[in-house]
Amino acid sequence: MQHNLYLYNSLTRQKEKFEAISSPFVGLYVCGPTVYSNVHLGNSRTFMTFDVLFRYLKYLGYKVRYVRNITDVGHITTEFDEGVDRIGAQAKLEMLEPMEVVQKYTVYFHWVMEMFNNLPPSIEPTATGHIIEQIEMVKKILDAGFAYEINGSVYFDVRAYLEKHKYGELSGRNVEELFENTRDLDGQDEKKFFADFALWKNASAEHIMRWPSPWGEGFPGWHLECSAMSTKYLGEVFDIHGGGMDLKFPHHESEVAQNTAACGHGPVRYWLHANMLTVNGQKMSKSLGNSFLPHELFSGDHPVLTKGYSPMVVRFFMMQAHYRSPLDFSNEAIQAAAKGYKRLMTAIALIDQLKPSATSGFDVKEFTEKCHSAMDDDLNTPILISHLFDGVRVINSCAEGKLPLTENDINLLSKVFHSFVFDIIGLRKETATEDQSQLVLSLMEFILKLRREAKENKDYAASDKIRNELAEMNIIIKDSKDGTDWKYETN
RNA sequence: GGUCCUGUGGCCGAGCGGCUAGGCUCAGCUCUGCAAAAGCUGCUACAGCGGUUCGAAUCCGCUCGGGACCUCCA
Numbered sequence: 001m002q003h004n005l006y007l008y009n010s011l012t013r014q015k016e017k018f019e020a021i022s023s024p025f026v027g028l029y030v031c032g033p034t035v036y037s038n039v040h041l042g043n044s045r046t047f048m049t050f051d052v053l054f055r056y057l058k059y060l061g062y063k064v065r066y067v068r069n070i071t072d073v074g075h076i077t078t079e080f081d082e083g084v085d086r087i088g089a090q091a092k093l094e095m096l097e098p099m100e101v102v103q104k105y106t107v108y109f110h111w112v113m114e115m116f117n118n119l120p121p122s123i124e125p126t127a128t129g130h131i132i133e134q135i136e137m138v139k140k141i142l143d144a145g146f147a148y149e150i151n152g153s154v155y156f157d158v159r160a161y162l163e164k165h166k167y168g169e170l171s172g173r174n175v176e177e178l179f180e181n182t183r184d185l186d187g188q189d190e191k192k193f194f195a196d197f198a199l200w201k202n203a204s205a206e207h208i209m210r211w212p213s214p215w216g217e218g219f220p221g222w223h224l225e226c227s228a229m230s231t232k233y234l235g236e237v238f239d240i241h242g243g244g245m246d247l248k249f250p251h252h253e254s255e256v257a258q259n260t261a262a263c264g265h266g267p268v269r270y271w272l273h274a275n276m277l278t279v280n281g282q283k284m285s286k287s288l289g290n291s292f293l294p295h296e297l298f299s300g301d302h303p304v305l306t307k308g309y310s311p312m313v314v315r316f317f318m319m320q321a322h323y324r325s326p327l328d329f330s331n332e333a334i335q336a337a338a339k340g341y342k343r344l345m346t347a348i349a350l351i352d353q354l355k356p357s358a359t360s361g362f363d364v365k366e367f368t369e370k371c372h373s374a375m376d377d378d379l380n381t382p383i384l385i386s387h388l389f390d391g392v393r394v395i396n397s398c399a400e401g402k403l404p405l406t407e408n409d410i411n412l413l414s415k416v417f418h419s420f421v422f423d424i425i426g427l428r429k430e431t432a433t434e435d436q437s438q439l440v441l442s443l444m445e446f447i448l449k450l451r452r453e454a455k456e457n458k459d460y461a462a463s464d465k466i467r468n469e470l471a472e473m474n475i476i477i478k479d480s481k482d483g484t485d486w487k488y489e490t491n
Numbered sequence: 492g493g494u495c496c497u498g499u500g501g502c503c504g505a506g507c508g509g510c511u512a513g514g515c516u517c518a519g520c521u522c523u524g525c526a527a528a529a530g531c532u533g534c535u536a537c538a539g540c541g542g543u544u545c546g547a548a549u550c551c552g553c554u555c556g557g558g559a560c561c562u563c564c565a
Contacts, residue, residue, distance in 0.1 A: 285563090286564085321505090338515095382505050455524075479528090
């Protein structure tokens, strides 16, 4: 595969050239949502980030198997005391069957992914659909001597693991230091060591979600599903694993340990972590009350929001920041993004109307290469977008007859813009279901004729009235030398 | 308290040793009946203090500020 893609690998803390294990195939695993509540905007940012990676790898010609799980059991709120399963807890709260909870929030999740134009993953496995695989993995880890059973639960034995392997490499953590900083180690815990984590939890009498296992009825630990499912669908070693930064520890660290314990080696070549979305400088989170849901952002129906924004404006807004930087949400910032997005889309629509010249005043090849190298540099979408706006200026100048472009260059420019804007960044046109029926076209022609006549008679009150009234119907009038254009716009 | 990241102009946000990021905002000009759009020009930057270097927003140290993680988190 001919390319020059570099990705920042959390494991080595540096950018590395991406080399697929068995090109042209690439295995990509991304930690999906725990479907006990609606995904919020911060979650969406992570999935958008890896959607761009998925898209770019495909653009480069790779055959990507993109696996993104749905966590529908095992995500425990606290591992001390009883261990409350998030799905189970929410089921009680809403008085629903756990699988109703799962279904409800999975449907919302899929809707949001579609609204943001994220491509569906190749496989979207659920934890409950892979109980057998998880039990098998627990057995393997037990057999290897890196886990122990107690009261029907099985825990990963971090101290035993530390004798042969490192724990904490990915997140840069030192277990001894963790120990020093963890207070209140009460003796109530069944774990032998504070850093041990559950592979399999015994289900108490009232626990709804339960499966038979060699250790009695129970349910799998959260970290285990990713290990089991990534191994099943991508193999013992695969190319890329992604997720939000807040999953680095303990989730991903434990995943590495489980795989290493079961197979003798780490599972992943490149670990990628997306940074957080903040609101007023603080991580978006439910407990802080600063999180809002995608549909609230679309409608503007939330105290934090001054108005609604379309999904593509939101996506564009996210793409203007690098995925490894925190991104702060504010009304002002997204307002600015909305205008930028419109400017970009308007220019793209203009490309096909450009009139070719015999010569070109712009180097389209060089432009294309710049766009490529931006993406090659660890998916630097903000730089890519800055280049695209250089292209926007070129398109607009050409449209005004101030800059010549050959027919070949125009075609090339059109191709490049479509590739990067639609295929790679994953924006899509948000045409406001424009009614192109003959009736509408005739009526508009008639209205514009009335306005032209008013203008010719210098009856500007009338012409302005027509323009203003149309604007209220979201029909935007633009006068130019050649006449008057109109278009229907939303937002 | 520990580990790590970060501090750029009115706002957002790249850059990571020398070369205009870009978007939005604001001002002027061109176009225009006026708008809008577009083009051109301009306006404010690299938290502070030291150090390394011919040269630092970029490397090092300290100070101050912000954030993430340290078994809920995308």
